[in-house]
Amino acid sequence: MKIHYDVEGGEFISAGVASSKLKKTLKQLGISPNVIRKVSICMYEAEINMVIHADGGVIDVEITPENIEILIKDEGPGIEDLDLAMQVGYSTASSKAREMGFGAGMGLPNIKRHSDGMKIETKVGEGTKLELIFNIK
Amino acid sequence: MEEIFHSVRLDIDKCIGCTDCIKRCPTEAIRVRNGKAHIMDERCIDCGMCIRICRNHAKKAVTEPLDSINDYKFKVAIPAPTLYTQFRNVVDPNIILTALKRLGFDEVFEVARAAEIITEESKKILAKGKIPKPVISSACPAIVKLIQIRFPSLIPNILPIISPKEAMARYAKKYLVRKGIKKEDIGVFFISPCAAKVTNSKQPQVIDESYVDGVISLKEIYLKLVPVIKTIKEPEILQMSSNTGIGWAHTGGEGYASGIENHIAVDGIENVIKILEKVENGKLDDVNFIECLACVGGCLGGPLTVENCFVSSNRMDRIKKFNENNKDNYIKRNIPLFDEKIDLYWSKPLQTKQVMKLDDDVEKAIEKLEQLEEIYDMLPKIDCGSCGAPTCRALAEDIVCGKAHIEDCVFMLRQKVRDMAEQMVTLAQKMPPSISKENTNGGTKII
Ligand code: SF4
Ligand code: SF4
Numbered sequence: 001m002k003i004h005y006d007v008e009g010g011e012f013i014s015a016g017v018a019s020s021k022l023k024k025t026l027k028q029l030g031i032s033p034n035v036i037r038k039v040s041i042c043m044y045e046a047e048i049n050m051v052i053h054a055d056g057g058v059i060d061v062e063i064t065p066e067n068i069e070i071l072i073k074d075e076g077p078g079i080e081d082l083d084l085a086m087q088v089g090y091s092t093a094s095s096k097a098r099e100m101g102f103g104a105g106m107g108l109p110n111i112k113r114h115s116d117g118m119k120i121e122t123k124v125g126e127g128t129k130l131e132l133i134f135n136i137k
Numbered sequence: 138m139e140e141i142f143h144s145v146r147l148d149i150d151k152c153i154g155c156t157d158c159i160k161r162c163p164t165e166a167i168r169v170r171n172g173k174a175h176i177m178d179e180r181c182i183d184c185g186m187c188i189r190i191c192r193n194h195a196k197k198a199v200t201e202p203l204d205s206i207n208d209y210k211f212k213v214a215i216p217a218p219t220l221y222t223q224f225r226n227v228v229d230p231n232i233i234l235t236a237l238k239r240l241g242f243d244e245v246f247e248v249a250r251a252a253e254i255i256t257e258e259s260k261k262i263l264a265k266g267k268i269p270k271p272v273i274s275s276a277c278p279a280i281v282k283l284i285q286i287r288f289p290s291l292i293p294n295i296l297p298i299i300s301p302k303e304a305m306a307r308y309a310k311k312y313l314v315r316k317g318i319k320k321e322d323i324g325v326f327f328i329s330p331c332a333a334k335v336t337n338s339k340q341p342q343v344i345d346e347s348y349v350d351g352v353i354s355l356k357e358i359y360l361k362l363v364p365v366i367k368t369i370k371e372p373e374i375l376q377m378s379s380n381t382g383i384g385w386a387h388t389g390g391e392g393y394a395s396g397i398e399n400h401i402a403v404d405g406i407e408n409v410i411k412i413l414e415k416v417e418n419g420k421l422d423d424v425n426f427i428e429c430l431a432c433v434g435g436c437l438g439g440p441l442t443v444e445n446c447f448v449s450s451n452r453m454d455r456i457k458k459f460n461e462n463n464k465d466n467y468i469k470r471n472i473p474l475f476d477e478k479i480d481l482y483w484s485k486p487l488q489t490k491q492v493m494k495l496d497d498d499v500e501k502a503i504e505k506l507e508q509l510e511e512i513y514d515m516l517p518k519i520d521c522g523s524c525g526a527p528t529c530r531a532l533a534e535d536i537v538c539g540k541a542h543i544e545d546c547v548f549m550l551r552q553k554v555r556d557m558a559e560q561m562v563t564l565a566q567k568m569p570p571s572i573s574k575e576n577t578n579g580g581t582k583i584i
Binding site for chain 1: 287289290292414417418419420489491493494495496497499500502503506507509510534
């Protein structure tokens with residue numbers, strides 16, 4: 001099954017809506033708590049990233065009995081140095097975002113650690129595409 | 138399957154089916170069917186939200202009547218500290234404890250004192266650092282159930298320690314048996330501000346058996362205590378607890394007592410849900426301890442209390458001040474109650490309860506979810522509640538689970554009636570050719 005979410009940019013307060021909804025859906029499917037937690041952490045992190053850096057974007061989720069695939073796409077500024085962004089603690093978040101406690105630089109490394117597969121494509125000036133996969137069984 | 142016990146019940150005669158309660162239930166456990174509210178047992182966490190919401194007083198918590206203490210030869214009251222805050226102009230806990238004895242109890246032991254012991258034990262577990270952070274308090278049974286149902290991935294974070302009331306019941310029984318009273322003669326009664334604590338005494342999930350023999354609602358005992366309290370001039374010295382234990386009744390009290398740094402205290406079930414969402418998103422693992430209480434104000438705001446929780450909170454401050462000024466009194470009651478060795482830990486793990494799932498088989502669940510989305514798309518999404526479900530989404534869920542029909546939605550019903558009416562008009566226009574005024578021959582209409 002496929003689910004689509006639109007994520008608005010700049011809305012720090014409402015960030016996390018898509019991850020909350022997805023979590024509820026996964027609970028309805030009886031997915032194991034452990035997998036739900038991993039998905040929650042990654043989805044929320046990605047959603048926040050999108051809000052902070054990219055003025056929103058879209059999230060498409062496909063769930064099969066075997067796995068959960070999440071495609072997160074934005075048309076933001078893209079990531080200049082991907083290797084750097086993958087380092088724990090590195091962040092380019094705006095001071096506004098930091099003041100609100102976001103952008104501590106945990107995003108991508110955290111996502112990588114909690115997903116069963118991660119692919120990232122990014123182009124400066126064009127945006128970022130993040131593909132995540134989680135095994136259900 | 139074992140039958141599920143709940144303290145929260147419906148008084149069917151009083152319910153007018155107004156749908157107020159269905160909308161505020163944190164686990165979407167209530168539906169209105171045939172004009173009456175209906176609680177889904179497997180989802181109810183006994184938080185008492187509906188008791189508070191219902192203006193017709195149709196939701197209530199079932200507790201034992203005071204008379205039931207007479208089933209036992211030796212009657213013990215273990216009051217929750219919230220009881221102390223319910224009486225105007227009474228700040229000395231000894232007065233209330235003495236009054237309880239006058240109501241017919243042979244002995245009173247404060248749950249607040251056991252809370253202090255639990256605090257000490259909690260500190261030890263937290264220091265070991267084996268439970269994933271943030272550690273979540275297990276003190277509020279409604280929250281433990283909420284986690285079990287809505288946040289099962291957080292079960293490992295819960296502090297696996299028994300509640301103060303349970304600890305007190307165990308200490309009391311052991312102590313009295315040692316003093317020569319027969320175990321079967323002892324009846325331990327918890328005086329409760331809380332419906333969830335009634336439920337978890339009747340049907341504990343993490344221990345084999347509760348040592349609490351009955352739960353009496355604070356409301357009921359309040360009415361009986363008021364006249365007695367007035368007659369007490371010289372109270373007995375019965376208090377053993379200090380401000381640390383008494384403060385547990387209030388939001389933040391447990392965290393304060395344990396002296397744990399970097400902790401969050403949150404009350405009100407909707408606020409708790411927001412915090413637990415954050416924990417589930419991995420956003421609070423830098424916090425050591427989270428104390429979550431379902432009621433606003435903590436147990437001071439429990440559904441079985443009498444006084445407004447903000448007023449109670451003011452009383453709590455005054456009681457604490459009084460205790461500060463009378464520190465010597467409670468030292469006087471120094472009995473070897475806590476010399477006993479009792480187990481303060483859960484004896485079995487908390488099981489996950491996937492009550493939200495649509496089907497046991499993932500494949501089928503996905504199918505149902507797809508149907509659910511389709512149905513939801515058709516619904517007006519205004520969550521009016523007229524169908525008896527809290528939201529349009531919940532109705533869609535009920536429909537795929539075969540528990541409701543799409544026509545339960547008044548808008549869908551109206552739409553359907555309109556479609557039918559249109560069809561009827563079209564049909565009515567189709568006259569048999571013999572009497573039809575329409576002459577289709579040649580295409581010219583003869584009027
Ligand atoms: S709030 Fe619920 S229990 Fe009370 S009258 Fe309305 S439907 Fe019935
Ligand atoms: S806050 Fe206290 S009274 Fe309210 S549900 Fe929890 S334990 Fe019961």
